[in-house]
Amino acid sequence: MISQTAEYALRAVVVLGGGNGEPLTTKAIAERTKAPLDYLSKVLQALGRAGLVDARRGIGGGYVLTRKLDDLTIKDVVDAVEPLRRITHCPLDLPQHAGRLCSLHKRLDDGIALIERLYAESTIGDLLRDSTQSTPLCETLEQISPKKATAKK
Amino acid sequence: MISQTAEYALRAVVVLGGGNGEPLTTKAIAERTKAPLDYLSKVLQALGRAGLVDARRGIGGGYVLTRKLDDLTIKDVVDAVEPLRRITHCPLDLPQHAGRLCSLHKRLDDGIALIERLYAESTIGDLLRDSTQSTPLCETLEQISPKKATAKK
Numbered sequence: 001m002i003s004q005t006a007e008y009a010l011r012a013v014v015v016l017g018g019g020n021g022e023p024l025t026t027k028a029i030a031e032r033t034k035a036p037l038d039y040l041s042k043v044l045q046a047l048g049r050a051g052l053v054d055a056r057r058g059i060g061g062g063y064v065l066t067r068k069l070d071d072l073t074i075k076d077v078v079d080a081v082e083p084l085r086r087i088t089h090c091p092l093d094l095p096q097h098a099g100r101l102c103s104l105h106k107r108l109d110d111g112i113a114l115i116e117r118l119y120a121e122s123t124i125g126d127l128l129r130d131s132t133q134s135t136p137l138c139e140t141l142e143q144i145s146p147k148k149a150t151a152k153k
Numbered sequence: 154m155i156s157q158t159a160e161y162a163l164r165a166v167v168v169l170g171g172g173n174g175e176p177l178t179t180k181a182i183a184e185r186t187k188a189p190l191d192y193l194s195k196v197l198q199a200l201g202r203a204g205l206v207d208a209r210r211g212i213g214g215g216y217v218l219t220r221k222l223d224d225l226t227i228k229d230v231v232d233a234v235e236p237l238r239r240i241t242h243c244p245l246d247l248p249q250h251a252g253r254l255c256s257l258h259k260r261l262d263d264g265i266a267l268i269e270r271l272y273a274e275s276t277i278g279d280l281l282r283d284s285t286q287s288t289p290l291c292e293t294l295e296q297i298s299p300k301k302a303t304a305k306k
Contacts, residue, residue: 001237
C-alpha cells in the first residue's frame with residue numbers, strides 16, 4: 001500500500017528513534033533496516049532535505065533525528081519521501097468531473113483520506129512505546145544497545 | 154493507492170452497471186473507460202474468471218454483469234483483479250515478529266484494513282445512485298443511452 005521508499009524511510013526513522021540518540025551511519029542503518037545501502041542513502045538524503053534527519057560529519061558522525069519522537073508522525077515521514085496521492089481531479093479528465101469527482105473516485109479518495117488521517121495520528125513515539133505489539137525492528141534495536149547484546153552472551 | 158488494473162476494472166464495472174443491461178463489447182467499454190483495449194481485455198477476462206462478468210458470444214454479444222448492483226462491492230472488483238495486500242507477516246522476516254507484527258507494520262496494516270472495510274461497504278449500486286457526486290463516467294453513460302444522446306442534439 002505504501003511504496004518501498006516510504007517503507008525504508010519508516011524503518012530508518014524507527015531505528016534512529018529506538019537508538020540512544022548517537023548518530024548512526026548509513027551502513028549501520030542499512031544493516032538494521034535490511035535496506036540496500038545505495039537505496040537507503042537516497043532515502044536518508046530525502047529525509048534530510050525534508051528536515052527530519054540531520055547528517056553529522058566526521059568521526060562518530062551519521063544521521064540523527066531532528067524532532068522529538070512525539071512530534072514526528074508516520075505521515076511526516078511518508079510525505080518527506082513519497083506522499084500519499086489523493087485523488088484531486090478526474091483521472092479520466094472528464095470535463096463534467098472537473099469541479100467534482102465522480103462517486104467512484106470520491107469513494108476511492110475517501111479511502112486514501114482514512115489512511116492519511118491514521119498516519120497523521122500515529123507518532124513514532126507511539127510506535128516505540130506500543131506494548132501490545134513487538135517493538136519495531138526489535139532485533140536490530142538489540143544490536144544498537146551494546147549492554148543488551150552483551151547480556152545475551 | 155489502488156493499481157491501474159483495479160482502476161480499470163472498477164471503471165469497466167461502473168460502465169456495465171450504468172448501462173441498460175445489454176452486453177457491451179470490449180471495444181465499447183474501452184472507449185468509455187479510456188482504457189487501452191488489450192489491457193482492458195485482460196482485465197475483463199480476470200473479472201470473468203472471478204465470476205463478476207459473463208461473456209456473451211455472437212452478434213450483439215459482449216460483457217454483462219452477473220450480480221445485482223447492490224450485491225457487488227468495490228472490494229469484490231478489486232479482489233477479482235488485484236487484491237489489497239494486507240501485511241500478514243514481518244516484511245523484514247525478523248524471527249521475533251513471526252507471530253506478531255511490530256507496531257509499525259501493525260499500524261500500516263491497520264490503514265489497509267480501513268480501506269478494505271470501506272471498499273467492502275461500498276456497492277456499485279451506491280456509487281451509481283450517489284446524488285451528492287457526479288455519476289461515475291457520466292460522459293460515457295450518455296453515450297450508452299441513445300435517447301439522451303439524441304436529446305442533446
